[in-house]
Amino acid sequence: MSRHVLLIEDEQHIAEAISFILGRDGWQVTHLSDGMTAEAAMKTGRPDLVILDLMLPGRSGFEILAAIRADAELSPMPVLMLTAKGQGRERDEAERAGVDRFMAKPFSNAEMLAAVRDLAGGA
């Protein structure tokens, strides 16, 4: 069974790039342009990993992360957070909020792939 990644990213081109990289490596990628339906998608899709952009329209990455961590069913879910701001402040805040990996944009494809493999576990 191929592994499942939920990608929440509003930038279409970035989402297309990540989907392409992970799909080529055998990951099934579900893409959402905003985080409005993130929990529902996670509960139905049961992804092995959530890749979450920080700057999202309507609902920020932090809000979604908090919701995930507050939800007993979803809280064990590994989350890889992406941000274009890439400042130390956001990184600290994200780590305090319980993110599993924080990655600044732009990233190298290899880096992204390694992180996803690492976080989604040796399954």
Added chain:
Amino acid sequence: MAFNLLVLACLAYVIFLFLVAFWVEDRAATGRTGWLRSPLVYTLSLSVYCTAWTFYGAVGYAARSGLEFLTIYLGPTLVFVGWWWILRKLVRIGRKHRITSIADLISSRYGKSNLLGVIVTLICVVAATPYIALQLQSVTLSFGAFVATGPADGPLPDSQATGVWVAGGLALFTILFGTRNLDANEQHPGVVTAIAVEAVVKLVALLAVGIFVVWGLAGGPLDVIERVNSSTIADWDLMPSRWAGLMFLSAAAVICLPRMFQVLVVENSDERHLATASWAFPLYLFAMSLFVVPIAVIGLERLPAGANPDLFVLTLPLSEGREGLAMLAFLGGFSSATSMVIVAAIALATMVSNHIVMPIVLAVLPKKAVAGDLRRIVLLARRVSIGAVLGMGYAYYALSGGSAALAAIGLISFVGAAQMLPALLGGIFWRGATRSGAALGLSVGFAVWAYTLFLPSFGEGAVIPVHVFTEGPFGLDWMRPRALFGVEGMDPLIHSAFWSLILNAGAFFLVSVLSFPGPVERVQGAAFVNIFDAEGAGPTGWSRGQAEPEALLIMAQRILGDDEALRFFSKSAEKQGKAGFLPDPTPDFIADLERRLSGSVGAATAHAMISQLAGRAAVSVEDLMAVASESAQIMEYSARLEAQQEELSRTARQLREANEKLTQLSVQKDAFLSQISHELRTPMTSIRAFSEIMMEGDMPPEMIARQARIINEEAIRLTRLLDDLLDLSVLENGTVQLNLELANLQGIIDRSLASSSHTRPERIFTIHRDLPSEGLYIRTDPDRLAQVFINLISNSRKYCDSANPELKIVVRHKGGRVTVDFIDNGSGIPKDKQALIFEKFARLTDQTRAGGAGLGLAICREIMANLGGTITYLPGQGGAAFRVTLPLRLEKPALA
């Protein structure tokens, strides 16, 4: 003789005296005093002692009481011959300490106490007022005597009116020559010389009448002696107590009477004159008394019974038809009266103004007194005092009705003046004498005198009720005015003199022994008592020279006058060996200055004034003035400080605000950088990811084409972002180059619509325009304005969420300003976001779709500011509505 002729003679005589006084003052002013300051003039001026009372009254006295009148001459003779060393000491003290009056001397001696000055002044005024009245009375009496014996062809003189004229004329003369200036020494050479002339006139007149009587009416000296022996005068009883008492009183009076003190001490210009006067003045008195008895005897013989013996000098020649001689006698009497009144008025006015008026003026009108010229105030006080003294004399005369015999009034004054003797002699011979003693002695003596002699002189029942005379006040038998302590049968005059002087001297001595002198008093006492020993000792012993010479000079100028003060200061500086006109304020100099000032304003006042400047304890007018102006300065200074404080706090507030703004800006800058970072990194992410994928190769061509297009789009997006950023930066800095030109608004809108048509070209947009209203020529930068329009139209195309999007463009023109509204029919911008839309990176929706970096409206706002206009959001228009306002004619860039 006609009354008018008499008045004319008086006027002529007075004018002559005026001329003499003027001439002397003129010479004195130019320093050519010469013989005017001779011992002779000094001696003659002492003849103010011989008043009308002596001139007329001595004859009357002799007619009534025989030789007793001689006591009045013997007393002074004894003083001048036997006690001249007392006079010398007084003169030395007076000159060294620049004493201006007897009140000044006593106040100065007892620690410059103005209280004593006031007491002495009051005693002198009270004692001298009847005396002045006496002189007025003698003049009017003599007028009357003349007219009564003459043909009744002239108007009868009204004695009251005559009194007024005489008093007024004397006041005028005294004011003219007594207060011409404030001489440092209070010396009046003009007056003194006029007095000397009058002395000659009265002596000549009396001698002439005497000679006429002895040789003209009687048969020579031998005949006269015979007549004397057979007359009633020979029967008189010698009363030793009265003789001794009267001699003592007249001796005291010659020292203590204010007018005598004035000519003897104050007007003395050379101590050596006293040596001449010590024999010449008794000689003068002898000459004055020589013919008194003959005139009295012949008068009693020849004139009808009941004729006033006080006027024999005048009526004897008149009755013999010797009008010329009578006129001379009249002028002699007139001289006696006027000389006394003039000198007494000067002396009393000096005391009153220095010890009573000036202290009050200095206390009550400090600002005025200090601000203006003090000399004027002193002179004015002096003049008013002269008027007041003469006015009182006249009032006394008018009220008493001129009833009492001349001699009686004179003796009452003598006893009053004698009250000063204990304090005066004690002060110059006994260092132990104290202010309290002097004050008490004077007060007790004055009170006893008033009670036993002065007030009863008005008549029993006039002031003191009759029963007091018989039973004593409140039934106190021993308090009867004429029988104090039960001593009865004494002559009232001697009784009063005895008790008043005994009690006065007793109180003075006892209290002096029991009380302790103050420091100034001690210094002054030593200086006065040892006046002949210590040449260098100043009157004050200013040990601390704290006064500023400038301040002293300013004060001295106010009192002495500019020139006089400057001369005095220059001379003192020269004496100290200093160049310029400001001497060091050494104790010697300050003491000198104080003496000099006390010559003008009295010792107590001068001391008070110096005290303030020399740092003594007394706080005075100028101190207060200085304090006042200083506190005004302080207030001004503190007001300035307050203003500065306010400015400081305002600056601090501004700084705080600026700091807050900077902090805010810093935060904004961080946020802005963070935003820019985000805006740059986002396209970079896509570019990097796809370029890496493409670098791996092994891709179908259609895949490569797609990914390359994405890379290209993102690169364009990056470029646009950089362009916007640069544009914004230029606009914000105000360094944008505007190309102002006249352009058709319609053309600009056409161009903008065309340029924005490729934004979401797939949408069908309906544009509503009103072309005629757009036909405006405006002066602006058309490209920049078009940039704003394009942005607005593009936004509308991007965000208008209507199914049939429409855009309405409305142009209005009013008062030199043009508004262009862009209103679409979408859902508009939510209220809570309307305030944010013009901020940088204020993207409201998904930016990918918009394709901009969120800088568009921020740029529009900056452009409009540069074009002198605005861009605002119009709420409540149904859709998104923006209003652009701009000037019709922009002559120069709005943001230079």
